[in-house]
Amino acid sequence: MEYGKVLRFHRVKQGLTQNQLAEGIISPAYLSKIENDQTVPAFEVLELLYERLGLDFHDSSNSHPSKEKLKEWYEAIVFKDKEKARALKDELLQEKETHNNHHLYIYFELFRIRYLLLEDEVEKAYEVWKSLKQHRDTFDEEMEFYYHLVVGLLQYSSGRFEESFQSLMQAKNHSASITLMLMDWEVSDLYYVLGLSTSQASQISASVFYIDQALEIYQSRYDLEKSAECHILQGINYSKLKNYAKSLENYNVARKIALQTNSRKQLNLVYTNIGTLESRLGNRQSAISNYIKSINYFDYDDTRYKKSSLLPTIHGLILEHYRIGDYDGASKWIQKGNEELKYLKSESYYLHFNFYKLLINNDDSLESHLEDILIPYFQQRREYNYIIRYSMVLADLLEKKRMYKKSSEYLRLAIQLLNKHSHLGGILL
Template sequence: MEYGKVLRFHRVKQGLTQNQLADGIISPAYLSKIENDQTVPAFEVLELLYERLGLDFHDSSNSHPSKEKLKEWYESIVFKDKEKARTLMNELLEQKDTHENHHLYIFFELFRIRHLLLENDVEKAYEVWEDIRQHRDTFDEEMEFYYHVVSGLLSYYKGNFDQSFQSLMEAKNHSSSNTVQLFNWEFSDLYYLLALSTSQANHTSASVFYVDQALEIYQSRYDLEKSADCHILQGINYSKLKNYAKSLENYYSAKKIATQTHNRNQLNLIYINIGNLESLLGNHYNAIKNYINSINFNDLDTPYKQNYLLTTIHSLMLEHFRLGDYKGCLEWVLRGENELKNYYSEPHKHHFYFYKLMINGDESLLNHLEEVLIPYFEVKKEHIYIIRYSMVLADLLEKKRMYKKSSEYLRLAMKLLNKHSHLGGTFL
């Protein structure tokens, strides 16, 4: 057992200095050596130090029953069983060891970060992460593994996808240690998280590799829901690689599973992505059909509804506009504005207002694009919309024979397209 790390952890947690803990027992310098595992003191010294901190010197947590419950809690979090996760967390909170045992406390806090993310409390999760990292010099290899996993997730939630990938790769490195014993489902979870972060960071080939790794384990466990998630992500990856046949094949595999398991959230997401693919291929009627199917499956009061409903309505507006069906476009604008009352979104408010101005031929459109819309998305670094609206503005300026300014916005769009080639596709 690493007594030095335990002593340092509880001393810092209780707000004691080395002088205060060592007073009357040993010198502060000797305590520093103990905490840094540079020496092994006599048991009598350790017992006195433990006693001052209110700890049981003879306690061992590596094979502690609570450790098994902690891992059970973590599994329920990973597989998004919210009810079970809440129940187990409350049971763990009632146990004295969860708070007082260094080993158990560290794991509890690391797992709690992921639980808070499951509950969509990102800011609180970040606070817990900030607090627990001050004890990082007391971590063993296993703790380091989970620390890097939750660090990767926090970066992912904050949109720092490259940083997320780096943290998850650190977790992968720690997972190969002989002292870290992981279950098969933990490896599949790690591979899937790596696949997500690399996909978002546009390391698409790497994401394809990690999806395959995760999918192999999920299929061996007959985990249909996770397998469908993998197929959806793989469909997105192959679409980025312009292998549209392979992309569609994965979407249909996911659709087959989600239909079998009656997972309406997955079906909603699958139809959105098939709609995106059809739109990319210029099949606007098929895109509309799939987007409407996605809305029909987006009828549950879940985060999926808030995250995807307005985006799908925006896509429907865009498809109708490309077809020259301005009446149909305006109908979806009105539907979108109505949904904003329940699921407010500043970006979508801007999108909906733009189409109103565009369809009605409003004279203020040109100024609105230049003074409001493009600057707004520049601040948010939403490159796809900067490109889209810059191209619209360039076209409007050219029609007014304002060629110099038109070319400026066209250059802006082309510069961003070259820098972010994955954003290629059809625009207005």
């Protein structure tokens, strides 16, 4: 047992200095050596230090029953079983060891970060992470694995995809030394989140590789739901690689699985992404048809899910109706989108919907709206596909006014970004 790490953890947690803990027992310098595992003191000394911290010297958590319950909780979180995760969290909070035992407390807090992300409480998750960082030097290899994994997920939730990938790779490196401690579902989960981060960071070939690794494990477990998620992501990846046949093949596999499992959420996602694919191919009516199918499968009271799926689908319908010259149809979906925004509060989609309203109405403020609000907003968020789209619209408007120099600046911006960021995304769970 790593007594030094345990002592330091509880000393810091209780707000004690080394002088306060060591007083009357040993010197602060000797305590520092113990905490840094530079010496092994007599058991009598350890017992006195533990007693001062209110700890049981003979307690061991490595095979503690609560550790098994923690892992059960973590599994429920990973598989997004919110009801079970909430129940187990409440049970763990009632157990004294969860708060007082060094190992159990660290694991609880690490897993709680991911639980809070599942509950869409991102700010609270960051607070837990900031508090947990002070105990980093007490972590063992297994804790380091989970730490880098949840940090990667935190970064992903904030749109910092490259940083997310780097953190997840550190988790992967730590996993090599704790292979026997990890369940197969944890390995597949690591590959899946690596696939997510690399897909969003435009490292598409890497994403295809990681998702294939995850899919192999999910299929061996006959986990149909997770397998469908993998096929949806692979559909997005192959679409980005412009291998549209392979993309559609993966979407159709995901659709078959979702029909088999009666997963309305996955059917919703499949049809949304097929609609996006058909849009890229210029098949307007097919895109609209698939977007409508997607909406017909949408019946979830989940704010985060609505923001990530319903609003993009409505946006797609507005765009496709506008492209075929059906301005009444586009206006109908703008109205529907604005009704949803009363409850969902998304500045991005408010700007998207308002843009098409101004465009359809030939509003005189459209040019300044693009130049002063829309393009700077998406530049700040690094959403390159929208910077490209709106820059090209602005360039066209400026050209019609014979403002050729300014028009060429925005056209050049769009072309530069097209060359650098040629991939367009999809919609994920």
